[in-house]
Amino acid sequence: MNDFSVITWWVHQTLASVMPDKLAVLLECVLVGVCIILLYAALAIVLIYMERKICGFFQCRLGPMRVGKWGSLQVLCDVLKMLTKEIFTPRSADRFLYGLAPYMVILASFLTFACLPFNRGAEILDFNVGVFFMLAASSIGVVGILLAGWGSNNKYSLIGAMRSGAQIISYELSAGMSILTMVVLAGTMQFSQIVGEQADGWLLFKGHLPAVIAFVIYLIAGNAECNRGPFDLPEAESELTAGYHTEYSGMHFGFFYLAEYLNLFIVSAIAATIFLGGWMPLHLPGLEGFNAVMDYIPGFVWFFGKAFFVVFLLMWVKWTFPRLRIDQILKLEWKYLVPISMLNLVLMVFVVVFKLHF
Numbered sequence: 001m002n003d004f005s006v007i008t009w010w011v012h013q014t015l016a017s018v019m020p021d022k023l024a025v026l027l028e029c030v031l032v033g034v035c036i037i038l039l040y041a042a043l044a045i046v047l048i049y050m051e052r053k054i055c056g057f058f059q060c061r062l063g064p065m066r067v068g069k070w071g072s073l074q075v076l077c078d079v080l081k082m083l084t085k086e087i088f089t090p091r092s093a094d095r096f097l098y099g100l101a102p103y104m105v106i107l108a109s110f111l112t113f114a115c116l117p118f119n120r121g122a123e124i125l126d127f128n129v130g131v132f133f134m135l136a137a138s139s140i141g142v143v144g145i146l147l148a149g150w151g152s153n154n155k156y157s158l159i160g161a162m163r164s165g166a167q168i169i170s171y172e173l174s175a176g177m178s179i180l181t182m183v184v185l186a187g188t189m190q191f192s193q194i195v196g197e198q199a200d201g202w203l204l205f206k207g208h209l210p211a212v213i214a215f216v217i218y219l220i221a222g223n224a225e226c227n228r229g230p231f232d233l234p235e236a237e238s239e240l241t242a243g244y245h246t247e248y249s250g251m252h253f254g255f256f257y258l259a260e261y262l263n264l265f266i267v268s269a270i271a272a273t274i275f276l277g278g279w280m281p282l283h284l285p286g287l288e289g290f291n292a293v294m295d296y297i298p299g300f301v302w303f304f305g306k307a308f309f310v311v312f313l314l315m316w317v318k319w320t321f322p323r324l325r326i327d328q329i330l331k332l333e334w335k336y337l338v339p340i341s342m343l344n345l346v347l348m349v350f351v352v353v354f355k356l357h358f
Contacts, residue, residue: 002298005121032124036114040262047261048075050308051315058319082257087250090152097151102248102255104144109259109266111137116269117191119279119300131189134270135176138225141259142168145244148256152247160243163233163326168225170333175221177341178214181348182274185211185357195278202277206358210348215275217341219313222267224329226260229318233326264311272306279303 011031015024049064049072056063064071089095115134117123125133142165149161185207186194197203204211224231227243245256272278279299283291324332351357 002119002300003121004119008121036110036124040110040113040258043265044258044261045075045079047265047311048078050311051261054312054315055319058316079254082251082254085250087252088247090154090247092153093247094151094153097147098247099151099252101144101148101151102245102252104147105141105259106255108137108139108141108144109262111140112266113262115191116266117195117273117278118303119298120192122300123192126190126192128188128190130191131179131183131194134191135172135179138266139172141263148248149244152244154247157244157246160246164227164244166326167227167231167233167329170330171221171224171231171337174217174333174337174341175225177338177345178218178221179270179274181210181214181341181345182207184345184348184352186274187352191273191278194274195280198277198280200283201358202275202280204275207348208351208357210344210351211275213340213344214348215271217337217344218271218275219310219317221333221337222271223314223317224333226263226267226314228260228264228314230321230324231329232318232323233329264314265307268310268314269303269307271310272303276306276310277302278306 012024012028015027019027052071052074053063062071064074067074067077089098111125112134114124115126115130115137117126127133145164145168146161149158149164152158182194182203183189185203186197188194188197194203198206204215207214245253248256279302281291281294281297281299281302283294
């Protein structure tokens with residue numbers, strides 16, 4: 001596996017040799033920020049194109065085909081259109097809260113995105129309470145959604161924001177407990193160490209039945225937190241037009257759009273990191289030749305491959321199941337997922353205490 005710390009150390013030494021240390025660190029932070037923004041934008045384009053093509057596949061059609069080869073430039077044209085659209089502010093809106101909301105949503109998405117360990121030595125925010133920080137940062141997004149609904153001064157936006165807030169806050173419990181179940185198994189909240197614990201086997205397989213249950217619950221809860229089908233009631237077109245971002249246009253709407261797709265990737269990447277080994281390759285006991293070949297594949301390829309596999313699963317779910325009612329969504333969380341998550345957490349504690357895991 002490639003170790004990106006060699007590259008980052010070389011960059012630091014090069015900059016430190018031509019400028020003061022503080023200025024070198026400041027410039028490194030700027031470079032890291034630029035890299036995050038570029039990767040964020042590139043992933044958004046890939047995910048939107050992937051969504052359209054997979055949606056077309058499930059609906060027995062081709063999806064975008066006209067602009068570029070197989071419609072590959074369609075998303076870039078849509079981005080250009082969104083950048084040139086006028087940013088409209090409703091006359092009766094609370095201008096400060098209305099303008100602040102999309103930045104709150106995109107800020108939460110960026111902070112959570114920065115917690116992802118893309119490869120060994122390529123961890124941007126990596127410290128001993130990384131899981132706790134990630135959960136806290138991701139919770140900021142719901143504040144932006146509620147501000148968007150309230151600040152728009154539109155009844156459809158407000159109802160959509162209330163639905164979304166109730167849904168996200170509810171499903172954060174089961175998602176957090178599923179992650180906490182795996183933290184108990186790994187024995188650490190630092191993402192790099194969680195991945196390191198999976199060098200001899202992914203936690204999904206090492207944790208027996210509790211790990212599988214936590215994985216399924218996390219996928220359901222993560223899908224609900226992203227407001228994606230069948231949990232997309234906050235954006236029900238037949239009832240609420242576009243939901244909490246009904247009154248937004250131009251790049252303000254683009255921020256909500258970007259955050260929704262990147263949150264899908266973040267949920268999938270966290271699942272890949274915690275349950276599927278992150279950048280760790282697939283190793284099978286007794287097959288040394290196979291394991292040696294797997295080690296030649298770079299870690300970031302494993303990471304993105306696993307993350308996009310989970311993305312495909314979540315897209316499959318969206319285009320397969322019908323939309324749920326709000327009472328069904330909350331009933332599923334509070335009557336089923338939360339109790340099961342709590343029992344599963346206790347079961348995992350027994351597995352770890354009595355050393356029943358692999």
